[in-house]
Amino acid sequence: MTIDPPAATPRHRTPPEHAVLDEVTLEAALAALADPVRLTLIREVASAQEWERSCGSFDVPVRKAALSHHFAVLRAAGLIEQRDAGPRRFNRLRRAEFDARFPGLLDAVLRAQAAELQKV
Amino acid sequence: MTIDPPAATPRHRTPPEHAVLDEVTLEAALAALADPVRLTLIREVASAQEWERSCGSFDVPVRKAALSHHFAVLRAAGLIEQRDAGPRRFNRLRRAEFDARFPGLLDAVLRAQAAELQKV
DNA sequence: CAAACTGTTCGCGACTCATCGAACAGCCTA
DNA sequence: TAGGCTGTTCGATGAGTCGCGAACAGTTTG
Numbered sequence: 001m002t003i004d005p006p007a008a009t010p011r012h013r014t015p016p017e018h019a020v021l022d023e024v025t026l027e028a029a030l031a032a033l034a035d036p037v038r039l040t041l042i043r044e045v046a047s048a049q050e051w052e053r054s055c056g057s058f059d060v061p062v063r064k065a066a067l068s069h070h071f072a073v074l075r076a077a078g079l080i081e082q083r084d085a086g087p088r089r090f091n092r093l094r095r096a097e098f099d100a101r102f103p104g105l106l107d108a109v110l111r112a113q114a115a116e117l118q119k120v
Numbered sequence: 121m122t123i124d125p126p127a128a129t130p131r132h133r134t135p136p137e138h139a140v141l142d143e144v145t146l147e148a149a150l151a152a153l154a155d156p157v158r159l160t161l162i163r164e165v166a167s168a169q170e171w172e173r174s175c176g177s178f179d180v181p182v183r184k185a186a187l188s189h190h191f192a193v194l195r196a197a198g199l200i201e202q203r204d205a206g207p208r209r210f211n212r213l214r215r216a217e218f219d220a221r222f223p224g225l226l227d228a229v230l231r232a233q234a235a236e237l238q239k240v
Numbered sequence: 241c242a243a244a245c246t247g248t249t250c251g252c253g254a255c256t257c258a259t260c261g262a263a264c265a266g267c268c269t270a
Numbered sequence: 271t272a273g274g275c276t277g278t279t280c281g282a283t284g285a286g287t288c289g290c291g292a293a294c295a296g297t298t299t300g
Contacts, residue, residue, distance in 0.1 A: 013266050013277090026232045027154055034150035035258085056276060066259050068278055087267045087276045102232045108224035112146045133247090133296050176246060186289050188248055207246045207297045
């Protein structure tokens with residue numbers, strides 16, 4: 001039985017893990033996009049500055065537990081990158097990296113979504 | 121209580137119902153594509169002549185009941201059109217119509233899938 | 241007519257997914 | 271240090287999906 005070293009420095013929050021895009025399958029990418037909440041998140045983060053939006057700043061009809069889950073899915077699909085700043089977690093779209101892995105896919109989805117919203 | 125008219129002419133199989141692409145949502149389209157079996161079907165029907173492939177001619181690891189279900193999903197998403205000919209049901213990709221509704225989406229998916237297969 | 245073939249539908253089980261409340265863990269401020 | 275804020279994790283639940291075998295319905299051929 002060993003003794004735990006005293007936490008001299010305060011332990012920081014473990015930073016989020018991000019996907020390696022070569023390991024993201026097409027199926028996983030499509031599944032990540034095939035959800036209305038996640039589609040909203042992607043659209044809003046795409047239309048904002050990088051690192052502008054924190055997780056809690058999105059207007060989606062789910063509580064924070066589900067929201068946290070959706071961000072985990074988007075992260076695993078290589079669609080977003082997250083960075084902690086104080087108590088908040090900020091987001092950016094990994095557009096260039098995702099485009100390199102799935103050329104044209106994100107553009108098509110964002111365009112289709114924009115058209116869908118304009119139709120109403 | 122009315123009398124059923126005699127089925128003088130033999131009743132034909134009810135032809136498959138096809139989606140109106142304006143009513144297909146982006147989410148439904150992505151969900152239809154986010155499945156390995158359906159992705160295989162789409163790829164194979166895309167690389168064949170129109171009306172060349174019957175439902176049973178695809179090499180997928182599911183039995184015919186599941187296969188029939190997958191074709192129903194693809195039909196509902198506006199991705200394929202089916203036509204009965206004798207006992208078989210033939211397929212074609214609704215490429216132009218799907219492209220008009222979701223520009224670039226199908227191309228991106230087919231391209232990504234082709235690249236994924238070539239990687240091995 | 242009977243048998244073979246193709247595909248659909250139904251009922252069922254296994255599994256996944258989206259969601260919630262509750263509890264928890266850092267971070268910041270008073 | 272106490273409390274509030276942001277976000278994660280856990281366990282439960284309900285909904286939906288995917289697969290199968292069995293039964294069925296047209297079609298074609300023997």
